[in-house]
Structure formats: C-alpha cells, structure tokens
Amino acid sequence: MAYKALYRTYRPNGFDEVAGQTHIVQTLQNAANQNKIAHAYLFCGPRGTGKTSIAKIFAKAVNCEADHNRPCLKCENCISIGEGTHPDIVEIDAASNNGVEEVRDLIEKVKYAPIKGKYKVYIIDEVHMMSTGAFNALLKTIEEPPAHVIFILATTEPHKVLPTIISRCQRFDFTKVSKCEIVGRMNEVLAMEKITCEPEVVRIISQLADGGMRDALSILDQCIAYAQDNIQTKHINEIYGITTVKEKLQLLFSVYHKEGSQLMAQINTMVEKGIDIKRLTIDLIEILKESIIYDYTKNDSLLKILTIDEVRKVKVNKTTKDRLEMIDILMDTYDKYRNAASVSSYFEVCLLKMMSVEEINTNDLVEKKEKPVVKHNVEIVSRETIPNQIEVKEDKNEFNETSEVEELPLFEEIVEEPTNKASKPLEDELILQLVVGANRDMRVRDEDNWSKIENYLSEIKWAKDAMILNNARIMASGEQYIVISVDNQASANEINEKDSNNEYLEFMKEILGQEKKIYAITRDQQVRVITDFKIRREKNDLPLPIEFKEFKEAKIGKEIELSDEEVILNLFGNENIIIKED
Known part of the structure; x- marks a missing residue:
C-alpha cells in the first residue's frame, strides 16, 4: 500500500479531534445538532489551520443519520464522506476551476436533489482565486440556493473575495493553532506511530509550524524520514538549518561582553553550516522579547522559548531599555534583508551595532586602564x-x-x-x-x-x-x-x-x-x-x-x-x- 502523509493519515474525523478553533467547532456542532443550518459559510484563516477538515466534518454532521452528537462516524453517510466517496459532497479547487464556464456547470448541477444524504455540500477551496465574472455568476445561487444545498467557501485571503459574496455568508475566522495544542497533537501522533522523539524537537517544530497544524505534521514527517524512529534535536537542526537556544545565547553573550573575534567566528561557523540567518534574526528577537516580558510580568508561564535560568542569563548586564534597543536593531536589519546582496554581512553589522549599546557595568573598561594601580x-x-x-x-x-x-x-x-x-x-x-x-x-x-x-x-x-x-x-x-x-x-x-x-x-x-x-x-x-x-x-x-x-x-x-x-x-x-x- 502506498505511503500516506501524516497530515492526511491523522486528519480529524470528528469535532472532538480538531486542534484549536474551539469557538468555530462549538458553533457548528450546535448548528448541526439543532438543525439551524445556514445556506452558505465562509471559512477564513491561515493555511493549515483546519478550514477544509472542519468543512468535511460539518458535511458529515449535517448528513449524519444519528439523532444526537453528530457526526457519529458510524453511519453510512459519515463513513462514505470520510472515505471521500459520498456523491453529495463536492470539493472544488477554485485555483484551477475559476472560470465562468466551470461555475455555470456547477450551477446547473445544484438544482438536482441529493442522491444519498440530506444535503448536497459544495466545498470550494481557495475561493479568492475565482475571477470576478465567476463570482458574479455564483452570486445569485449563493444568495438563494435550493433548500438542499450548502456552500462552504474556504480562503486564506478573504480581502480578495467580493464583498457581495461575503455578505451572503456566515463568516468564521480561523486562528493559528497554539503551540501548546500543536505539541499535544504531535505527541499523540508520535505515540500512535511508536516513534521516540526528544521534547526539544517537538518544541522546535511547534515554532517552525507558525500556528499551522498541517505544517507541523509535514515537518514531523520529514524528520521521521530522515531520522527513522528516534528523532533528536541535531536532526531537525541539520534538516532546517537552525540553531539551538544554547547557540543563540552564546551569540548574545559574545555581543554582551564585546568579544568581537569570538562573535565573528561563531557567525562564520553558522554560515558554513547553512544556518538560515533570517530565521536566526527572528529567533534572537523572540529571545530578547521573552526576557523583557518576564521583566514586566515575573510570570514564567508566559515563557515559550527560554527557561527561568536562561532568562536570568539574558538579563545579565543589560537593562530592559538596552534589550529593547537591541530588538530595534534586529528588526531594522530584518527589514533590510529583502534588498541585501549578502544577508550574512548585514547580520554581522547588526550584531556589531548591538555591541555598541551602552553597557551598564564599567568593569570591562577598568581592565583597559593604562596607569598602574597603587593601593x-x-x-x-x-x-x-x-x-x-x-x-x-x-x-x-x-x-x-x-x-x-x-x-x-x-x-x-x-x-x-x-x-x-x-x-x-x-x-x-x-x-x-x-x-x-x-x-x-x-x-x-x-x-x-x-x-x-x-x-x-x-x-x-x-x-x-x-x-x-x-x-x-x-x-x-x-x-x-x-x-x-x-x-x-x-x-x-x-x-x-x-x-x-x-x-x-x-x-x-x-x-x-x-x-x-x-x-x-x-x-x-x-x-x-x-x-x-x-x-x-x-x-x-x-x-x-x-x-x-x-x-x-x-x-x-x-x-x-x-x-x-x-x-x-x-x-x-x-x-x-x-x-x-x-
């Protein structure tokens, strides 16, 4: 049997398996159970946050044969929708079917009654890719569809959808999945796949995924292919060209103590290893940001990257104002990367600028005095x-x-x-x-x-x-x-x-x-x-x-x-x- 990617294998089948989006899940679940179903929905949000998955689960719920707790995942409709063989559930990719002719063909089929279920559900993905003519052709049908038809439009860019379409839909805004929920879901997948993985790897993947559950499982899939059944931190660092928190802190400490030679050596080593400098810049911003958050809150539960001991080390020698100034330098440099001929050179200059931030201790200067000391x-x-x-x-x-x-x-x-x-x-x-x-x-x-x-x-x-x-x-x-x-x-x-x-x-x-x-x-x-x-x-x-x-x-x-x-x-x-x- 052909290999199936993790994000497809572990796609949620019911509302209770969805990671995040609690407000959307609860609303749709109540609508299905109480038969208060709208004729058109617009799902907006970042990629990999569950728009298409929830659309399919909702299609199961409205066609489920159970009286309560829909979808039951046991009836014939739920099973066939899960397998992708149900004749009344139609998925359309608007990126490749965005013309007027395709929409007219869809409208022609809408008027026919469902074959097997109670509702015909049209799931149109990347709907913002449709042309203006196609939108206008669909407009009347979305406004007054037959009673047996439900439209679910999904998009990552709702601002490109015609306002007249948006006004005829119930809009649901999907948010990025929290790192905590991503970590929890990945641990479940690792347990089911019987793969050992260092906790640090899961934490790094949750950061790389940037709120996308699908991206997290895709990254995990790649790590499994590389490291087999025992994934270590070094493996993900090698695959994605990233540095450990310890290496980032060493970089900051070289800046703090104005150790120029050591700093240049560290940067050269990272460049030779193929480290993503842009990502490293963002990571340094996040580290300094977390230390400042802790300055103002004293709440270690807000720390996502650093431990308490690491925060204390980051704070040594530098006031909150100093670290905020360093963040400004890093953010300004990141903004300039887009026009940079050599990103590594910009990064070197950035860290040298950070070294010039005034140090609150004068002991480093004392060591440079020229006059002999007499006690x-x-x-x-x-x-x-x-x-x-x-x-x-x-x-x-x-x-x-x-x-x-x-x-x-x-x-x-x-x-x-x-x-x-x-x-x-x-x-x-x-x-x-x-x-x-x-x-x-x-x-x-x-x-x-x-x-x-x-x-x-x-x-x-x-x-x-x-x-x-x-x-x-x-x-x-x-x-x-x-x-x-x-x-x-x-x-x-x-x-x-x-x-x-x-x-x-x-x-x-x-x-x-x-x-x-x-x-x-x-x-x-x-x-x-x-x-x-x-x-x-x-x-x-x-x-x-x-x-x-x-x-x-x-x-x-x-x-x-x-x-x-x-x-x-x-x-x-x-x-x-x-x-x-x-």
Whole structure:
C-alpha cells in the first residue's frame, strides 16, 4: 500500500479531534445538532489551520443519520464522506476551476436533489482565486440556493473575495493553532506511530509550524524520514538549518561582553553550516522579547522559548531599555534583508551595532586602564607620634611627601568607606575609586549568583532583604564589596543605611558565597560615574582604588563590635594617621 502523509493519515474525523478553533467547532456542532443550518459559510484563516477538515466534518454532521452528537462516524453517510466517496459532497479547487464556464456547470448541477444524504455540500477551496465574472455568476445561487444545498467557501485571503459574496455568508475566522495544542497533537501522533522523539524537537517544530497544524505534521514527517524512529534535536537542526537556544545565547553573550573575534567566528561557523540567518534574526528577537516580558510580568508561564535560568542569563548586564534597543536593531536589519546582496554581512553589522549599546557595568573598561594601580593602607598612630601630618610612601619611587590634611582629601574618603554611612548620597569620587578597584571576573560571578535573589522572595528569613535588593543591578564587584544601582535615591539611601549596620552581610554570604559590603547608587549616578570614568581614563587621571580593612559582622540584638583601629580612631581623631602605599 502506498505511503500516506501524516497530515492526511491523522486528519480529524470528528469535532472532538480538531486542534484549536474551539469557538468555530462549538458553533457548528450546535448548528448541526439543532438543525439551524445556514445556506452558505465562509471559512477564513491561515493555511493549515483546519478550514477544509472542519468543512468535511460539518458535511458529515449535517448528513449524519444519528439523532444526537453528530457526526457519529458510524453511519453510512459519515463513513462514505470520510472515505471521500459520498456523491453529495463536492470539493472544488477554485485555483484551477475559476472560470465562468466551470461555475455555470456547477450551477446547473445544484438544482438536482441529493442522491444519498440530506444535503448536497459544495466545498470550494481557495475561493479568492475565482475571477470576478465567476463570482458574479455564483452570486445569485449563493444568495438563494435550493433548500438542499450548502456552500462552504474556504480562503486564506478573504480581502480578495467580493464583498457581495461575503455578505451572503456566515463568516468564521480561523486562528493559528497554539503551540501548546500543536505539541499535544504531535505527541499523540508520535505515540500512535511508536516513534521516540526528544521534547526539544517537538518544541522546535511547534515554532517552525507558525500556528499551522498541517505544517507541523509535514515537518514531523520529514524528520521521521530522515531520522527513522528516534528523532533528536541535531536532526531537525541539520534538516532546517537552525540553531539551538544554547547557540543563540552564546551569540548574545559574545555581543554582551564585546568579544568581537569570538562573535565573528561563531557567525562564520553558522554560515558554513547553512544556518538560515533570517530565521536566526527572528529567533534572537523572540529571545530578547521573552526576557523583557518576564521583566514586566515575573510570570514564567508566559515563557515559550527560554527557561527561568536562561532568562536570568539574558538579563545579565543589560537593562530592559538596552534589550529593547537591541530588538530595534534586529528588526531594522530584518527589514533590510529583502534588498541585501549578502544577508550574512548585514547580520554581522547588526550584531556589531548591538555591541555598541551602552553597557551598564564599567568593569570591562577598568581592565583597559593604562596607569598602574597603587593601593592604600591606613595605619593608626598616637597623637604624640606625628601631629597634624600625613606621610605617603610609594613602593616604586620610594619618596616621602608631607602635606596638611586639608590638601589631601583622599583621607576623608578612606575613613568613610569601611563604615558606608548613608546620611546622604554617596560621592561620585568614592564610587569611582570603588570601580577602579573592581574586578571583572568577580563581577561576572556575582551577577550569576545575584540572579538567584528571586528564589528567596518566598523564604521567611530572607524575604525582606530579597525584596529590597531584587530590582538592583550589580555595577561593579571587588573582593570585599559590590556597587549596585537602583531606581531612585530613596532606595539607595535605605540600602546604604542598612548596610552601614552590617545588616546584609549574612544575606550576601548566602547569595554570593562570601560577606560583602554593599554600596548603592541611582541609575542616574551610575551613568554620571561611567561618563566621568571614560573622560578621566582618556586623560590618564583615574583615582587610586580603596584598600579595605577587615570588617566585623553585626550580630542581631547585640552591639556592633569595633576593631582596635576604629577604637583608636575614635579616641585620637582623624588627623593622626599615616597613609602607606604598597
């Protein structure tokens, strides 16, 4: 026996087997059961959404011999219609029978009574292909057909059908079948065909089908022909020249971290493998779009492509605004593909443009500084030893220089930073020093851990801290501190005030794996500091980083312990210190 394609083998026989189109199925089923049948119907919608299948099921229902639950699929009429042998069910392809003569022949046959069933049903597919003359010839018959005749017109382009025809029909608009329903139907088919298939393959097919159940089964048919009875993700990737979600994320991460060489290598590999660049562009748009949807909803049930962990990775380093800007670049490039001599070249330029989207972290820039970094240590001495003076030593130059405290504002910043007092917004210069002393690898590691804060929102012990810090983003990370940015100054002040009492140390150890001080600033201050950093880097005028002293963890309900240095500082004042540089 000749092979029968899956979409024909598993075409629905009854209303209960139809995937999607619930509103249409329910209406037609009620009409058949209650004998409230119109003389003409217009089925509109995308290809492969069930227009012809439902037309045939409706033809069974109106001719079914059962009293209830039509079609019964057991009577002689239902069986013969299903086999395509019923004399009263006529299918016409308007693409090849669109002339006036064909329509006149149809009209001549309409007046004859049904041979076997109760109704003669004419199913005219792609009706928009009929000529104007043919439409006009059919017009009168559709308006006042014999009582035993039903017309079902199907089209993917209803705007090409004459308004006078549309006004004489009950119109039903078919929608794309949801991915969930496509996945469910394909799993049923795979089970009946006894074929094993990776879940990722089914998910990819549901995306490729773009709402068409017939397209989904055709793609599955092709995969079965290629991979036999064990379909893996690599098989569909090879057949259709598509990339995995992991590969797409790697592409985005190369853009995020401005790794140009790696990015070009990835694109070249994809081009050599015959990857569909246009489809890849759309996929990148969908990935970024899903991450933004999650930003605004926090609802993981809306994620169709990414997992929660993948969304968190996509969000790292990039604000919602940044990702929206990237989507604009991708959409603009996709629009230009139609006139492109080389699609891959346009795609390369597109990703290079995305690399230029301003990054919210400055640690990548810190690694490019030209001036050697000299760290400061603070030593506390008695009043008798050295009154009103500061001694500065540099390891390389080995010179001593003395000056009045007023002339060296650096001391004031060094004294302020370990306690992180939050009575007022943090100074830009302090944040700049923290950024200079930060470490990129440390920041990347902390960002990965920071994304887990959402998991602590429902834990009683950590919920309060997690709620306050959930919307913050890491700007810079050092060995003993992090700099974060928040939406407004009030939030920044609240975080800094709590951290000045060491209230976040335990939570930071839980999240980041070690105790770290927090310095909170606003997004506006972040932009200002980044701009200042760039200007001063060009001038080779970046400040020296801050060397942190050990800090004690505050115990809840107990007085905070001060270090020996802090006790002496309180006793003798700020003016009696020596600053030594390694």
